[in-house]
Amino acid sequence: MSSEIPLLDSGHLAILGGGVMGSAICRGVLSRALATPKQIVVADPDPSQRARLHSSEEVRVVAAAGDALPGAAMVVLAVKPQMYPAVSAAIEGRIPEEALVISIMAGISLDRMRTDLGHDAVVRAMPNAAARVLQSASVWIAAPGVREEQRLQAERLLGALGDAVEVREEGLLDLATGLSGPGPAYLSLVAEALIEGGVAAGFSRALAQRLVNQTFVGTAAL
Incomplete structure (x- = not known):
């Protein structure tokens, strides 16, 4: 509207x-x-x-x-x-x-x-x-x-x-x-785990966060 x-x-x-x-x-x-x-x-x-x-x-x-x-x-x-x-x-x-x-x-x-x-x-x-x-x-x-x-x-x-x-x-x-109520908290935990995995693999935290954030945005648009 x-x-x-x-x-x-x-x-x-x-x-x-x-x-x-x-x-x-x-x-x-x-x-x-x-x-x-x-x-x-x-x-x-x-x-x-x-x-x-x-x-x-x-x-x-x-x-x-x-x-x-x-x-x-x-x-x-x-x-x-x-x-x-x-x-x-x-x-x-x-x-x-x-x-x-x-x-x-x-x-x-x-x-x-x-x-x-x-x-x-x-x-x-x-x-x-x-x-x-x-x-x-x-x-x-x-x-x-x-x-x-x-x-x-x-x-x-x-x-x-x-x-x-x-x-x-x-x-x-x-x-x-x-379902949707705690959804952001659940997804944040997944995102944080992916970021930590990226840092452990050798990415800077800033780059790992950028990649994970865009992955979530792109996935939502699929």
Whole structure:
């Protein structure tokens, strides 16, 4: 889809969690011109994270999750799963009625989120670490309460992180956690082993790394 079409007709994008994945979403959305910095609010309790994001991406930042919600058209849950109980308790009943919620947390089901948050328009997604360079392989599913225009919003936001595929069975997201989720880590181990083998054979580390990197790029293009 064209990056010239705004992601939001009104309101703003609230990202709860300014860590690796929350930052990646900021970069992806901004790099595709899907929203302006003024249309993004990131909530994170860590002052250093807030300062970094405000400085690097020029987005608005707040400390409390609930403070990012008023006027939000989309809400992204980009916190670690172990933080979910506290975050859900803080935002329950405070999400704007027409907003779309997108979760990128592993292991938290659609039904649980709909119950905990008191909100029906929820999308659950499973990106991987390659989202950091906007090359994620993501799988996502929408709850029955998600409207068609909201599905398109989810598709565009997740597409800003790389390739995003919608599925109809939630169990496939749990499978993706074990397939594409840790995939970059597995491939990195293989690449490192090949590089070490090249160094042992007499290549400089820089040359071995260059050859292995290009081998992976070429293989992906086959």
